[in-house]
Amino acid sequence: MTKLNMNKPGLVKKISLTILLSLLAVGAQAQFRADADTVLITGSNRGIGFELAKQYAEAGWNVIATARRKSDDPELADLRAVQSAHPNLVIERIDVADTKSIKAVAEKYKNQPIDVLINNAARVEQSFQADMAIVSKPYSEIDFDDAALDFSINTLGPMRMVQAFMPQVMASKQKKIVNVTSFIGSFGYGPPAAIGMNYGASKAALNMYSMKLSVQVKDKGVIVALVEPVMVQSKPGVKDIPMSSPADVEIKKLRKVIADLTMQQTGKITNFTTGKTDPY
Template identity: 50%
Template sequence: MFRKFTTLLLLSLLPAVAMAAFKPSAETVLITGANHGLGLELARQYADLGWNVIATSHRPPGDSRLTQLEALKKTHPNVVIEQLDVTDTAMIKALAARYRNQPIDVLLNNAANVETTFAADMAEGAKTWDKIDFDAARRDFDVNTLGPMRVVQAFGPNVIASKGKRIVAISSSAGSFATPLPGGIAMNYGASKAALNKYFTLLAVQMHKHGVLVGLFQPVFVATKDDIKDMKGAAPVSTAVTQLIKQIDLMSPATDGKIVNFSTGRVDAF
């Protein structure tokens, strides 16, 4: 009985311990999918800028996919790693409850259901209308569309309570009506990103009264996978993330609810 009580007490103290290194005067960012690609580099660059970084990943502690993020935390006491699966409403709500008193200046919805190699992504995206895998489609919508909305619902109050007041999602030109990917590829992924765009345009309207800016950002093509590291035309991750952070900084009523191409800085058509 006593041991159970002690364990519960220790668990309730965990967030306070984890956040102990957070500077109250520093800005805070929460990033989803922070263990790889753009998310990992976002965590690294925001940490280098002196922000408090809540770097989340759906991977459990000890998972080999967390190695690079754990290495970052070792050199940056302003980084806290939290497990967060954007499809798990209960997990998201539990984390938000632990951080209820922590203002979040930038809520960065980066996680997506993508393959670990570019080749596998292409193979998935090449499936035509007659080969749609509806379980895979459901997974894309769960992670890419509903995931950010679950995170916004849980952490919206933290953003409203902050000074920075920015909610961001990383979208994709695969979701564009104006300039779809050639050949009509990436049906599931593209549809899930188009639906995310719609959610965020409506969210922007609803967040006006709270003074919160809502931004959608899409890259052109960033070398986040090992098999495209040396591919011509694929932007280095560090360069792309520096541009993205700059564009998040530049968010204004003129970009609110719009989709900004963070490689060019231009507002793109939906």
């Protein structure tokens, strides 16, 4: 058997460097395992984002659960409870409309490979009724100055995240970016619907950005997937919709879709309720 000769300075230097690099990789969060895959999720204090954070944490992933709220906000209570049970989940503050907040977290985790970056956050309300009140407004009642924020959060937010975290995604094994879109922003999903002018337009623009991004990073091995459900019971009021389905069931399906992603799906929309490719 060959014995390691620790007297060789070159070898010692090499081993120390390897140890240092693995320590740096997990250094941003001491509870992270170097051998576990890592996911970062935006808007993870409630709804789909919360369920994703919870399920990935339970599955033993390193989870960077981000929310735009301050660390002592009562709205983070559910996420903190998951963190108490699963220290492999860390909570970071990111407002996807605020480049500075994104860059600060990207800098903190600059040595942490991120296998899956999930751009989930969107400018939506706390209840289905409140969402419907907003998306039902006709063009004549929309404040188009305020509408700029829909685009800043739903469209440019994911792109700001992509720009800041691409090095960490490229340094990972899986190299997956997952942008959550909606059929309300689709040109081909079904008969044209009048509702959701801003929301729909912002998601349609997200689809376009994602498709173009997928082409730009294909040769780097990065998959850019768009995903959408039929209807997830992510908030009060959705349960009453006949085709809706519980969040835990739908997010289990979404995690399977993400796990199975290949270059075949890059730039395309996968409906995680049906498992099929949806039209733009």
